Amino acid sequence: MDTRHLEAFRAVIETGSMTAAAVVLAKSQPAVSNLITRLEDELGVALFERKKGKLQVTPEAMLFYEEARRTLGVLERTRQVARDLKSLRSGTLSLASQPGLATYVLPPIIARLLKRWPDGTVRFITRSSPTVRDLGRIEAFDIGFAELPIESPASVIDTIEVPCVCMLPADHPLAAEAVITPRHLDDVPFISLYADHFLHEAIERAFAEQGARLRMAVHVEFFGTACALAMENVGVTVVDVITSLHFRKVGLVARPFEPRLDYRYAMFQPAPRPLSRIAREFVDAFRDQNARLIRANNPYLG
Structure with missing residues (x-):
């Protein structure tokens, strides 16, 4: 079924005349009349009757109108989506x-x-x-x-691999160090991710290799929590350098941690x-x- 026939039919129903529909569709009145005639031929029923010079809608036309309106609505939404995709909107x-x-x-x-x-x-x-x-x-x-x-x-x-840094309060005694190692953190309260996290396991190995004691103060699930606790002087922590950027703005300092660890x-x-x-x-x-x-x-x- 040609959508032009449906559009002409909807326009005639909604405007009440062939002439008004022609204005809406930017077509001539004979062109609209021809589209309606073709639709009636396809359906095999009369959609409009003329009585005393006025166009009257048949009961069959009203039944068909609801389906035609829904069909055209879906088609117009589909066209809009296609236009939006093309224009990246x-x-x-x-x-x-x-x-x-x-x-x-x-x-x-x-x-x-x-x-x-x-x-x-x-x-x-x-x-x-x-x-x-x-x-x-x-x-x-x-x-x-x-x-x-x-x-x-x-x-x-x-x-993605992100280098990690040691985060300390600005007034922490170790903040003066250029690089922090496990020996610096021997018996210093430490805030770490949960015990079976790969980064915590790497920190444990680094401390063991340098003979330093890892004194766990708090286990946390997220780097942000570790930094927030460091700001409260609960301990120091090691987090990825991207997370550190935010907390450097609000009171912590970042120092390279050796050996290098990556998140x-x-x-x-x-x-x-x-x-x-x-x-x-x-x-x-x-x-x-x-x-x-x-x-x-x-x-x-x-």
Whole structure:
């Protein structure tokens, strides 16, 4: 069925005359009349009758009108989506990440992305890495960030390694040191991620190798919590350099930690499939910003 016939039919119904419909459709009155005649021939029923010079709608036409209106509505929405996709005006992106990235890294990327996609929508889930991996198994998001390992069938987009630094209150006696080692932290209250986390295990090995005592004050789940406790003089901590940027602004100092430790995580898709245009832009923006932040704040460079 030709959509031009349906559009002419809807216009005649809604305006009440062939002449008015012709104005709405920017067509001649005979052209509209011809479209209606063709539709009636296709349907095999009369849609309009003329009585005393006035156009009257038949009962069959009213029944058909509701279906025609719905059909055209769906078609117009589909056309609009197609136009939006072509012009990069709309799109939906679902993200999931651990709280550190969600708080300190991703918001400015999302803000810039939505300036380019003014009708776009971002759905943002913030959970621990194990929960993000679990949500990935049910494909609850488009792009996720979680600590390794990422299991199949998920598809890793990038593996990221971020150097870690030691965070101390500005008035801490060790703040005067250029580099912090486990020997400096021998028997100093320490705030660390939970005991089976790969970074905590690496810290334990570093202390053992230098014969220093790791005096645990608090185990936490997130770097941000560790830094907040350090600000309260509960102890010192080792966190990724990106998280450190925020807390350097509010009273902590960062010092390189030797031996070097890296925080590792992945940007991944729950299942391998082509990325949408808005997702591809997000991935490119994340790569660019994260690389610049690490390069500018890596204490082990130069």
